Amino acid sequence: DATAGVDLTVLKLGGSVITDKDSPETVDDDALDSVVSAIAAAGVADGDASAGPAELIVVHGGGSFGHVHAADHGVSTTEGTHDPAAVTAIHGAMKRLNSVVVDRLQAAGVPAVPVHPLSAAARDADAGLSLPTAAVAGLRAEGFIPVLHGDVVAHAGKGVTVLSGDEIVTGLAERLGASRVGLCSTVPGVLNTDGDVIESITDFGSVAAALGDSESTDVSGGMAAKVRELLALGAPAHIFGPDAIAGFLADDDVGTLIDGA
Numbered sequence: 001d002a003t004a005g006v007d008l009t010v011l012k013l014g015g016s017v018i019t020d021k022d023s024p025e026t027v028d029d030d031a032l033d034s035v036v037s038a039i040a041a042a043g044v045a046d047g048d049a050s051a052g053p054a055e056l057i058v059v060h061g062g063g064s065f066g067h068v069h070a071a072d073h074g075v076s077t078t079e080g081t082h083d084p085a086a087v088t089a090i091h092g093a094m095k096r097l098n099s100v101v102v103d104r105l106q107a108a109g110v111p112a113v114p115v116h117p118l119s120a121a122a123r124d125a126d127a128g129l130s131l132p133t134a135a136v137a138g139l140r141a142e143g144f145i146p147v148l149h150g151d152v153v154a155h156a157g158k159g160v161t162v163l164s165g166d167e168i169v170t171g172l173a174e175r176l177g178a179s180r181v182g183l184c185s186t187v188p189g190v191l192n193t194d195g196d197v198i199e200s201i202t203d204f205g206s207v208a209a210a211l212g213d214s215e216s217t218d219v220s221g222g223m224a225a226k227v228r229e230l231l232a233l234g235a236p237a238h239i240f241g242p243d244a245i246a247g248f249l250a251d252d253d254v255g256t257l258i259d260g261a
């Protein structure tokens with residue numbers, strides 16, 4: 001295994017970080033540029049896809065691309081659709097955002113390549129999430145940085161439902177044995193009721209009261225859902241704001257550390 005012994009970080013770029021969440025299908029160019037610069041400067045890849053396994057996988061959320069169309073068609077992580085036009089509307093929007101992210105990363109010298117979950121993943125109430133990793137692992141082993149996105153995926157008995165970027169992050173981190181997970185959000189971490197960043201969370205009960213729902217259209221459940229998913233993960237996770245991406249990629253303790261282990 002070419003990737004044995006090579007640390008893996010899975011980084012999620014929140015949809016509301018890289019898009020203008022209040023304006024349909026609008027990229028936040030300045031925010032995306034600064035995220036891309038931080039990734040390019042971090043030395044996670046030197047632009048040479050044959051230089052050895054990549055240490056990073058990127059996943060991004062939907063923001064004003066996926067979530068607007070998902071809401072239009074009444075689709076969420078639990079409510080599905082059998083309308084093929086709804087599938088292409090939601091998936092097509094996510095592919096448009098994904099190609100902007102991949103193109104900007106490539107332009108900055110990062111060997112980013114797109115991976116689309118609709119083509120591979122599926123959900124089943126009994127069997128849970130099937131998330132094949134051969135493409136992601138194979139691309140990574142060849143030095144590419146796979147860039148995935150929240151998407152719609154087949155859901156047994158429901159048509160398609162939304163698979164959030166967060167679920168992709170935790171699913172890939174578990175299956176590929178990531179050593180570190182980062183969620184870049186619009187806030188500097190998980191906040192307590194005074195608005196201060198909570199430094200570390202090791203169980204949900206201690207922070208449940210402080211975690212409300214996301215304010216804008218977000219079919220995947222906001223901060224509380226993120227914290228729950230990350231607590232269940234076997235790797236330490238950080239939630240942090242856009243300014244902390246460089247620090248996170250440099251192994252600093254940024255934002256809120258979530259470690260349920």
Ligand code: IP8
Pocket residue numbers: 015060061062063066067070090094149150151152162163164165166219220
């Ligand atoms: O923004 C959901 O991804 P998220 C993407 O990570 C869609 O929750 C298709 C709405």
